Amino acid sequence: MSTTDGKPKIQFWFEFASTYSYPAAMRIEDAARAAGVAVEWRPFLLGPIFFAQGWNDSPFNIYPAKGAYMWRDMERICAKHGVPLQRPTNFPRNGLLAARVAQVAADDGWAPDFVRAVYRANFAEDREIGEEPVIAELLATLEHDADEVLARATSPENKERLKATSEEAKERGLFGAPSFVVGDELFWGNDRLEDALAWATGKR
């Protein structure tokens, strides 16, 4: 868990299947540091929220015009921020295991590196981030003990915690990702990161 050290704090709510969460995850640490804001990394699952809205797939697949726009928009955004993008051959990928691991990583303080590695694997390297061997390899590359981390990530307690987090997301009014929470204020979308940071520092 990020400590705030007296700094204003922002919660970064992300879902590994979410395209726009990718540039946000790549940008947030530098942007928050520059703004003097601490980041709390909150992995959660959008699936249950979408399902409650009647969607059993990504809205970008359900609504083709929106999907076509999103992929072109992602190209522009990633180019603007110098973030590599390769459209995944499989979308959306299941981010459940990665989210469970990210929760452990947040406890241990290495969420930023792990989260970025998963997003890169999904959206720049077209890898199957829903599969355990891929996550294990990413953990090994980051010099973590994959077996040990995966055992903690898939413990009943950690599974329940992620469910509770996703329930908390719904209670806070989240309906998409990425979302940024500052106190009771909700900001939705990669393009609102700067607004959320400004809100956290009192520049409204």
Next chain:
Amino acid sequence: MSTTDGKPKIQFWFEFASTYSYPAAMRIEDAARAAGVAVEWRPFLLGPIFFAQGWNDSPFNIYPAKGAYMWRDMERICAKHGVPLQRPTNFPRNGLLAARVAQVAADDGWAPDFVRAVYRANFAEDREIGEEPVIAELLATLEHDADEVLARATSPENKERLKATSEEAKERGLFGAPSFVVGDELFWGNDRLEDALAWATGKR
């Protein structure tokens, strides 16, 4: 129709029922002038596009979490831009007649004033912009001959033209409002106005 005078051009596609089109309509003329970009005002109807997606109401009513967020977000955005906001007691209001008039206004070159007046009436003054007397009064306030304009606006030819425009919107891949079109590039959302203007002037 806006003449470009050799300036780069942006198309501003708006729908009178669209909340986020309101701040965009209030900002675009000044922002475009500052960027040296000409604006073509394109009223269109989102209803048929939403209906084809299976929605018979505003998505902000269909998805309550999204709606709650949108109204709070509109408060922040309007405060930021100094645009007055009063949440309409009736939402969404039917923008059909106003769009027909806006098309006539665009032909005659007075679209900006009329469009802003309608948005203000809907989102700052809580007036029933779907009703003809309200539109007639706005026209009179802008010193137009309301009877003459309304007759042109509701002519069979003008009605067909608006239908064709809404069909063109769908063909261009529009799925929401406001949208900005620069050549073949589509930008969706009030918060993309600056990106669209930058694209138009080659600053990418």
